[in-house]
Amino acid sequence: MTSSSSASASSLPLYQEVADKLARLIQGGVLRPGEKIPSLRKVSGQYGVSLTTAIQAFIQLEDRGLVEGRPKSGFFVRVQPKPIKEPAFQRQPAASSITQVSVGGLQSRLFDAAMVPRILPLGGAVPVPELLPMVKLNRSLAAVARRQGKSGVAYDMPPGSEVLRREIVKRTLNAGATLLPQEVITTCGATEALMLCLRAVTQPGSVVAVESPAYFGALHALEELGLRAVEIPTDPEHGMDLDALEVALTQHDISACLVVPNFSNPTGSLMPDAHKRSLVQMLAEREVPLIEDDVFGELHHGPHRPHLAKSYDEKGLVMLCGSFSKSLAPGYRVGWVAPGRYYDRIKALKLTTTLATPTLPELAIADFLANGGYDHYLRSARAFYAANTKRVGQAIRLAFPEGTQVSQPQGGFVLWVEMPTGVDALRLQDEALAHEINIAPGPMFSANQGYRNCVRISCGVPWTERLHHALQTLGKLAARQM
Amino acid sequence: MTSSSSASASSLPLYQEVADKLARLIQGGVLRPGEKIPSLRKVSGQYGVSLTTAIQAFIQLEDRGLVEGRPKSGFFVRVQPKPIKEPAFQRQPAASSITQVSVGGLQSRLFDAAMVPRILPLGGAVPVPELLPMVKLNRSLAAVARRQGKSGVAYDMPPGSEVLRREIVKRTLNAGATLLPQEVITTCGATEALMLCLRAVTQPGSVVAVESPAYFGALHALEELGLRAVEIPTDPEHGMDLDALEVALTQHDISACLVVPNFSNPTGSLMPDAHKRSLVQMLAEREVPLIEDDVFGELHHGPHRPHLAKSYDEKGLVMLCGSFSKSLAPGYRVGWVAPGRYYDRIKALKLTTTLATPTLPELAIADFLANGGYDHYLRSARAFYAANTKRVGQAIRLAFPEGTQVSQPQGGFVLWVEMPTGVDALRLQDEALAHEINIAPGPMFSANQGYRNCVRISCGVPWTERLHHALQTLGKLAARQM
Numbered sequence: 001m002t003s004s005s006s007a008s009a010s011s012l013p014l015y016q017e018v019a020d021k022l023a024r025l026i027q028g029g030v031l032r033p034g035e036k037i038p039s040l041r042k043v044s045g046q047y048g049v050s051l052t053t054a055i056q057a058f059i060q061l062e063d064r065g066l067v068e069g070r071p072k073s074g075f076f077v078r079v080q081p082k083p084i085k086e087p088a089f090q091r092q093p094a095a096s097s098i099t100q101v102s103v104g105g106l107q108s109r110l111f112d113a114a115m116v117p118r119i120l121p122l123g124g125a126v127p128v129p130e131l132l133p134m135v136k137l138n139r140s141l142a143a144v145a146r147r148q149g150k151s152g153v154a155y156d157m158p159p160g161s162e163v164l165r166r167e168i169v170k171r172t173l174n175a176g177a178t179l180l181p182q183e184v185i186t187t188c189g190a191t192e193a194l195m196l197c198l199r200a201v202t203q204p205g206s207v208v209a210v211e212s213p214a215y216f217g218a219l220h221a222l223e224e225l226g227l228r229a230v231e232i233p234t235d236p237e238h239g240m241d242l243d244a245l246e247v248a249l250t251q252h253d254i255s256a257c258l259v260v261p262n263f264s265n266p267t268g269s270l271m272p273d274a275h276k277r278s279l280v281q282m283l284a285e286r287e288v289p290l291i292e293d294d295v296f297g298e299l300h301h302g303p304h305r306p307h308l309a310k311s312y313d314e315k316g317l318v319m320l321c322g323s324f325s326k327s328l329a330p331g332y333r334v335g336w337v338a339p340g341r342y343y344d345r346i347k348a349l350k351l352t353t354t355l356a357t358p359t360l361p362e363l364a365i366a367d368f369l370a371n372g373g374y375d376h377y378l379r380s381a382r383a384f385y386a387a388n389t390k391r392v393g394q395a396i397r398l399a400f401p402e403g404t405q406v407s408q409p410q411g412g413f414v415l416w417v418e419m420p421t422g423v424d425a426l427r428l429q430d431e432a433l434a435h436e437i438n439i440a441p442g443p444m445f446s447a448n449q450g451y452r453n454c455v456r457i458s459c460g461v462p463w464t465e466r467l468h469h470a471l472q473t474l475g476k477l478a479a480r481q482m
Numbered sequence: 483m484t485s486s487s488s489a490s491a492s493s494l495p496l497y498q499e500v501a502d503k504l505a506r507l508i509q510g511g512v513l514r515p516g517e518k519i520p521s522l523r524k525v526s527g528q529y530g531v532s533l534t535t536a537i538q539a540f541i542q543l544e545d546r547g548l549v550e551g552r553p554k555s556g557f558f559v560r561v562q563p564k565p566i567k568e569p570a571f572q573r574q575p576a577a578s579s580i581t582q583v584s585v586g587g588l589q590s591r592l593f594d595a596a597m598v599p600r601i602l603p604l605g606g607a608v609p610v611p612e613l614l615p616m617v618k619l620n621r622s623l624a625a626v627a628r629r630q631g632k633s634g635v636a637y638d639m640p641p642g643s644e645v646l647r648r649e650i651v652k653r654t655l656n657a658g659a660t661l662l663p664q665e666v667i668t669t670c671g672a673t674e675a676l677m678l679c680l681r682a683v684t685q686p687g688s689v690v691a692v693e694s695p696a697y698f699g700a701l702h703a704l705e706e707l708g709l710r711a712v713e714i715p716t717d718p719e720h721g722m723d724l725d726a727l728e729v730a731l732t733q734h735d736i737s738a739c740l741v742v743p744n745f746s747n748p749t750g751s752l753m754p755d756a757h758k759r760s761l762v763q764m765l766a767e768r769e770v771p772l773i774e775d776d777v778f779g780e781l782h783h784g785p786h787r788p789h790l791a792k793s794y795d796e797k798g799l800v801m802l803c804g805s806f807s808k809s810l811a812p813g814y815r816v817g818w819v820a821p822g823r824y825y826d827r828i829k830a831l832k833l834t835t836t837l838a839t840p841t842l843p844e845l846a847i848a849d850f851l852a853n854g855g856y857d858h859y860l861r862s863a864r865a866f867y868a869a870n871t872k873r874v875g876q877a878i879r880l881a882f883p884e885g886t887q888v889s890q891p892q893g894g895f896v897l898w899v900e901m902p903t904g905v906d907a908l909r910l911q912d913e914a915l916a917h918e919i920n921i922a923p924g925p926m927f928s929a930n931q932g933y934r935n936c937v938r939i940s941c942g943v944p945w946t947e948r949l950h951h952a953l954q955t956l957g958k959l960a961a962r963q964m
Contacts, residue, residue, distance in 0.1 A: 104830045104833070105830070107830070107833055108826075108829060108830050108833065111640070111833065114637075114639060115639050124637070126636070126637060129633075129636055132632065132635050134631060134634070137635060138624075138627040138628060138634070141623065141842070142623070142624045142627065145623055145624065146620060149616060150614065150616060151611075151813075152620070152813060153611065153614050153616055153812065153813045154608065154812055154813050155596075155608060155807075155812040155813055156813055157594075157597050158593070188670050188836040188840070189836060189837055189838075191833075191836055191837040192835060192836050195834055195835055199706070203686075204685075204708075217833070217834070217837070220830075220833060220834050221834045223834075224831060224834045325637075329635040330635065330636055330838075331633075331634060331635045331636050331638055331838070331840065331841030331842065332635065332840060332841075332842070333837075333838060333841075344590075347590065348586045348587070348589070348590050348702075348706075349706060351586070351590065351593065351699070351702060352586075352673070352677055352699070352702050352703040352705075352706045352707075353835055353836070354670040354671060354673055354674050354815060354835070354836060355671055355673040355815075356671075356815060357815070358670070358813065358814060358815040358840045358843055359813030359814075359815075360623070360813065360814070361840055361842070
């Protein structure tokens with residue numbers, strides 16, 4: 001009664017109330033591991049809710065890893081998960097040290113394995129192909145090819161397709177930003193956008209502040225441009241440590257700060273909006289540009305699209321990079337950048353890297369966004385990734401050696417796994433490849449080859465027995481190293 | 483009789499013999515400007531050849547700019563062209579001087595105007611859209627999208643599509659190169675290929691030997707990478723002056739040499755195969771890599787596909803860059819590089835610029851190459867560009883001020899026009915834009931803002947009254963400056 005009224009006071013949805021109640025029964029040991037939980041019909045009667053609500057409650061319990069459905073038998077309490085903690089982060093020496101970056105070789109290795117069909121792709125952060133609205137996208141592609149005629153094969157010079165830029169701008173409205181189409185330049189994926197931003201505001205030898213751990217693609221770009229990294233400790237829940245960043249800004253001549261505020265890669269952390277505002281202000285005071293990578297922003301597991309740091313940009317110092325590679329069609333290679341005061345610079349630089357963004361892929365995505373039900377598709381994608389990251393996370397907790405920590409991402413579809421000290425992720429990657437499993441070893445996410453006992457596991461693979469077995473294999477391989 | 487037998491001795495095709503005879507009648511003043519030439523039937527009877535042969539002879543005379551067809555009236559001798567000379571090249575100080583490059587602003591300006599539909603596009607080197615096999619390409623695109631299913635939206639990580647690489651390699655066989663598919667990496671156009679090659683073999687401050695005049699995209703890439711240029715004089719007929727290059731190689735620490743041996747942009751020069759061999763040997767002796775840009779190679783006006791410098795590469799020092807942007811579909815953004823010993827380097831660098839080449843455009847081009855009649859289409863494209871460059875060149879000679887020199891390209895579709903000293907091409911571009919005509923001013927093609935009295939005119943626009951009028955306008959604007 002007490003808990004029920006308190007739940008009502010906080011106006012949780014009804015199914016959440018029911019799920020919470022059942023969860024308490026499980027966690028309190030009333031319903032024990034392996035035991036069948038009450039049937040849907042019974043729960044519906046007991047709590048005075050509709051069957052639909054009861055089903056939603058069961059799905060949530062399953063998502064939380066507390067119960068599992070068995071064909072024709074109903075729902076059972078799962079073998080009790082280990083207590084879940086956020087990964088206790090290996091804090092880098094950070095702020096005080098500047099590092100020459102070297103992750104390129106690891107990235108090539110990861111992607112070579114990613115292109116071998118028989119290898120289970122837990123390495124790259126690639127969306128689940130089965131989930132993508134291919135038929136509708138193909139229809140958009142065929143339609144624009146027909147409709148455009150000769151302009152479809154022509155160069156679409158920077159800033160790129162205006163219809164696409166208009167659709168992009170509409171979507172960023174939901175994330176608190178009020179951009180205009182003429183502030184956006186389309187790119188060949190966010191990779192080109194990041195590269196252009198770095199080139200616009202750095203010189204070889206410049207220092208860039210990055211998260212720790214950070215997306216290896218960004219680190220590799222730093223490496224190839226001859227830039228140096230200052231790694232700022234990054235909390236797996238709230239993102240970059242702004243106090244540490246402030247110290248670094250005081251100690252070093254930092255040319256740019258590169259951050260993934262929404263569902264950072266690899267930890268899935270979400271920087272609170274208040275922190276984003278502080279970050280933008282802190283950098284603006286020193287006239288340091290912020291390169292904001294938002295490729296995972298649309299894939300929030302919670303109900304709300306988080307804000308962009310760009311929303312708080314008053315001086316045109318935030319260079320917002322996005323793409324459709326994580327949310328829609330990696331192979332289309334369509335991304336974009338809203339580079340604020342660096343617009344002209346980026347537009348000129350783009351001419352020397354790819355000249356133009358592919359015309360028909362741009363237009364097909366614009367058509368799909370305008371007419372294809374992008375929001376409808378995103379809703380199911382979000383639900384899938386929310387459930388799949390939980391399920392895979394849970395399986396890792398069960399399969400990996402005692403002491404393993406697994407992140408609980410609030411968006412996107414990658415998990416950051418910290419194994420006990422002594423387990424070598426590079427060796428684990430080798431051994432996993434021998435079992436036809438690809439994973440991303442921790443040192444890829446560090447400018448100074450840290451995180452040797454960590455791996456990133458992509459959840460862009462639907463749950464199957466093979467996946468389950470692969471996670472168990474990884475756990476055994478890790479345990480054997482100890 | 484004498485001339486006839488000598489023609490037979492050199493085994494010219496029959497229509498060529500007939501054309502030569504008629505040409506002599508015209509050049510000798512027997513048939514005068516404006517006069518009707520003998521009818522097809524008459525020529526067929528007079529020279530004892532078939533009607534088809536007579537038609538071929540007439541087409542060749544038209545291509546040479548000697549006669550013009552008038553609807554329902556037959557063929558007439560054109561108003562006599564001015565004597566044609568190769569442009570007397572402004573030789574740059576070259577070899578002895580190294581230049582910081584600065585052409586980016588000019589390139590942005592050119593492309594901004596190129597995206598305005600009402601402006602006549604004589605600026606960018608863009609193929610005639612009407613000529614491109616759009617229906618077949620669209621069919622290939624729709625077919626591969628359907629056939630590929632989920633792999634069509636997936637990343638196609640470097641080296642890129644194997645079917646496309648196989649088709650590319652087959653085509654380079656015709657150009658003397660024996661490459662394997664695994665030696666090729668696909669790119670987002672030749673622009674990305676050039677950028678990757680430059681990044682692979684230079685550091686900021688490195689010196690690169692380039693043609694003079696040179697393609698502005700390459701010069702802009704040098705500029706953005708902080709590289710310095712040594713401009714090597716380039717003959718509009720035979721390409722780069724190898725003696726001058728040798729001097730430059732002795733005097734400077736040159737990191738790479740960037741050349742367009744086949745139909746250089748902007749002059750259309752064709753380096754003889756023997757020179758290509760010498761070029762490759764000269765550089766190999768010093769272990770200097772050659773970046774070979776062959777984007778126009780398929781668009782030869784003569785009967786034979788010229789060889790690639792890559793054909794003579796024994797040490798893996800030639801980095802061959804190609805694309806389908808001039809020959810097939812600019813907006814698809816599909817190019818490639820065969821980087822020899824720099825393969826691993828290029829593959830890793832590609833990950834930081836665009837990650838992957840767009841999947842479906844790659845596959846659509848591969849499908850078209852395999853099944854769509856690429857050779858058939860290329861034959862008509864070559865004939866069109868051969869005729870159109872001649873026709874436009876002829877119109878320029880008639881319309882521009884006395885003393886103007888016009889190149890006679892042996893492939894591709896751009897003309898290099900040298901106006902009398904005193905005419906300022908940048909001012910001419912301004913004035914032309916006011917008349918809704920875009921042209922590429924000479925200083926874009928020079929690392930040190932030379933060629934101020936030159937312009938490049940693209941012949942990627944079919945002949946119309948508007949085009950004719952535009953060329954006359956340009957001529958008047960140039961004359962007014964004198």
